[in-house]
Amino acid sequence: MNAPPGEPVPREEAAPPRRWGPLPLRVLVPAIVVGLFALLVGSTALGSVPIPAATTISIFFHQLTGGFVPSVACPGSVASHQCAIWTEIVWQARVPSLVLALAAGAALAISGGSLQGIFRNPLADPFLLGLSSGAALGAAAIFVLDVDPAHQAALLPLAAFLGGIIPGAVIYLAATLSRRGPTVLILSGVALSTFFSAILSAMLLYNPSSDVSLNFWLLGSLGATSWSDDGLVVGVTLVLGTVLYLRAREINLLQLGPEVAQSLGVRPQRTIQWTVLLTTAITATAVAFTGIIGFVGLIAPHLVRRLAGVDYRIVLPLGALMGGIVLLVAWDVAVAAIPPIVIPVGIPTAFIGAPFLIYLLYRRRAPGGSALDA
Amino acid sequence: MSASDAATLRVDRLTVRYGGRTALADVSLSARSGELVALTGPNGSGKSTLLRAVMGLIAPQGGSVRVEGANVPELGLIERARRVAWAPQEEPIGENISILEYVRFGRHPHLAPFANEGPADHAAVERALRRVDFWEERSRGIAELSGGERQRVRLARVLAQETPLLLLDEPTAFLDIGHQLDALERVQAIARQERRCAVVALHDLNLAARFADRIVVLSHGRCVASGTPKEVLSPELLADVWGIVADLRWDPVTGLPYLLPVLPMDRPPLAGTVGPRPMARVHVIAGGGSGAELIPRLAREGFEVSVGAVHLFDSDAELGERLGVAMATEMPFTAISPPVARHLEALLEACDAVVVAPVPTGSGNLANWSILAGWAGRRPVALLPMPREPSWDFTGGAATRLREELLRSGAEEVGGVDDVVRWLRARLPDTATRSSRPSA
DSSP states (O other), X not given: OOOOTTSOOOOGGGSOOOSSSOSOHHHHHHHHHHHHHHHHHHHTTOSSSOOOHHHHHHHHHHHHTTSOSSSSSSOTTSOHHHHHHHHHIIXXXXXXXXXXXXXXXXXXXXXXXXXXXXXXXXXXXXXXXXXXXXXXXXXXXXXXXXXXXXXXXXXXXXXXHHHHHHHHHHHHHHHHHOOSOHHHHHHHHHHHHHHHHHHHHHHHHXXXXXXXXXXXXXXXXXXXXXXXXXXXXXXXXXXXXXXXXXXXXXXXXXXXXXXXXXXXXXOHHHHHHHHHHHHHHHHHHHHHHHOOOOSHHHHHHHHHHHHHOSOHHHHHHHHHHHHHHHXXXXXXXXXXXXXXXXXXXXXXXXXXXXXXXXXXXXHOOSOOOOTTOO | OXXXXXXXXXXXXXXXXXXXXXXXXXXEEEEETTOEEEEEOSTTSSHHHHHHXXXXXXXXXXXXXXXXXXXXXXXXXXXXXXXXXXXXXXXXOOSOOBHHHHHHGGGGGGSOTTOOOOHHHHHHXXXXXXHTTOSTTTTSBGGGOOHHHHHHHHHHHHHHTOOSEEEEEOTXXXXXXXXXXXXXXXXXXXXXXXXXXXXXXOSOHHHHHHHOSEEEEEETTEEEEEEOHHHHOOXXXXXXXXXXXXXXXXXXXXXXXXXXXXXXXXXXXXXXXXXXXXXXXXXXXXXXXXXXXXXXXXXXXXXXXXXXXXXXXXXXXXXXXXXXXXXXEXXXXXXXXXXXXXXXXXXXXXOSEEEEOOOOBOTTTHHHHHHHXXXXXXXXXXXXXXXXXXXXXXXXXXXXXXXXXXXXXXXXXXXXXXXXHHHXXXXXXXXXXXXXXXXX
């Protein structure tokens, strides 16, 4: 290439340790992946029906490997009819919830990370910006309008997406037109969120025929899910998350302001528009099956930035894994806190998220400008 | 390559309008590789707008911008970014990324979509960082850098882009004088050694004169001058474009022109700098440069100054002319004639106080002393001390005797220009009635 002879070509390994991101990826990525998997396996033991942990783990691996390892689902001491019931509970009720926790956590974290990047706003989060409640309102409309249950599963994410379009457009306009600081964007989002939640509450209260629980939509739940729902959330999150990931380099450049980004070959408006659209779709898909779960999209990207630095090519994929971990932990807490009751999963996330938000608000340096300020 | 003869940048009759205001009107300029072109002009003259328009960040209403022959507005963003790199005055610092990561952003236009940086990119980043002496410190966070370091790192980001054309908007903004020189020296060296073309917006004319191969002067969105520093810089241009009086001098070391601003012309003194007696009128007897400090200072302090008698083309006469003060002037190499003497007497009559600069006196201007001595006692007179060496009196003692006579008849010797101002303030209390302000 154009490297002059005699000058050594630097390599990644030659880079000195990063002071601002203490952990190298070769440590961080395996740690996160192993931690996530261990958490997933361990979480199978939690639930309203007491099943020994060794048994649930055994069932999990038996089912996961298609009956290969271990060759019998339950240890020998378990009666076969009991084993069949437990297998049903673990593999058809518990694990789908756990997988949904991973997928929805990833979806929310990717959304939050991308929004934080394009708006150059560390407080951006699909819940705080009102995307989640807009989507929840859209999805709830499907139940209230008595849509044929056969079509519900397919229509839910679509309705949620349509519901999320309104707050999506509002935050896009607020962020790109207003020259006010990042806190104003978040406050507008919180106002929208409160407004949508109020409509949602009213809709569900005055529609007693609906068997959908209000708590489920307002505070989130992972309990009522199935493998097919999971498949949809996992698929959409993977596909749209990959599309966003491919734009991560552009999101990086937006950190230098829209004009510099443009001088380097990025169309800032287009990147912001696409990102808002994609995060709305990802968030809506997750919300359609989980209800409103706050703060995961705020916490997970921050943890990753703290651990691995601020390159969005790392923040988005690692943030997705971290979002899965955060939501999985929250779900475990929701299941195990007051057995046999499962509390809405939005409660534990709020317990971690609200203090975290306050910490961010007070820690922040001088307020920045709007997303399109130079 | 023969491309070095052709212009890297050619701007032709560029016109940019913003909301009804014409920011640039018919601006044309060209710049070659290896050249540092300084774009200068007062605040709001369109320097930044021109750079933005060349970068393609602003769509022009007319004219064309060509970089290496290609029409910039027709190029895709990536193609543009491979030809032109732009550094604004200031950039937001979002996250505290490392210097290395920051400079790597400059490689974006060279990467295939969705690809990561390869060896060529890492090599370019290393070269750019070594160029600004930041390779060893590449893992520091950009939020921890000082203003000067940030400018250097920004330069590295732009260099990593490896474009033939560099556009730098005030790369010396917020820098102290040492860092200003350092920054421009680096840009000059890069332009010359790497055969790049650098167009740099600079409001500091002396920096422009020191480092630029050519200077382009913008005023109210128009190009009013362009050429080498020697061709462009002139007192007339400074008066026209910046509205200032400046002495154009020559640096004996670099052989380059530099400017010494004197003070704003035809502009009322700034509020708050005016003394309690804005109308108080002071006559100054000077000549041979002895009034160079005194006359502008008195004008700046809010006194209405008159000067004389001085000979035409004397430096104090030129200074007085630039300041637009009342003056009694005589032809060069002639003794003060009766009409000029009468003019001087009229000026003395109209003034509230007289200040005599340490004026070298010969037969040509001896009459200043004799007229003042004959008129003494009617106004307060301050005499600035005369130098012992070299002698100021070329009249065989006549001027010295007249000066002593003045001191006997009430004139006071005042130590320096600051003391003159204080002396005048103390001496002219009642002239406050001349001002529209009530006396305190």
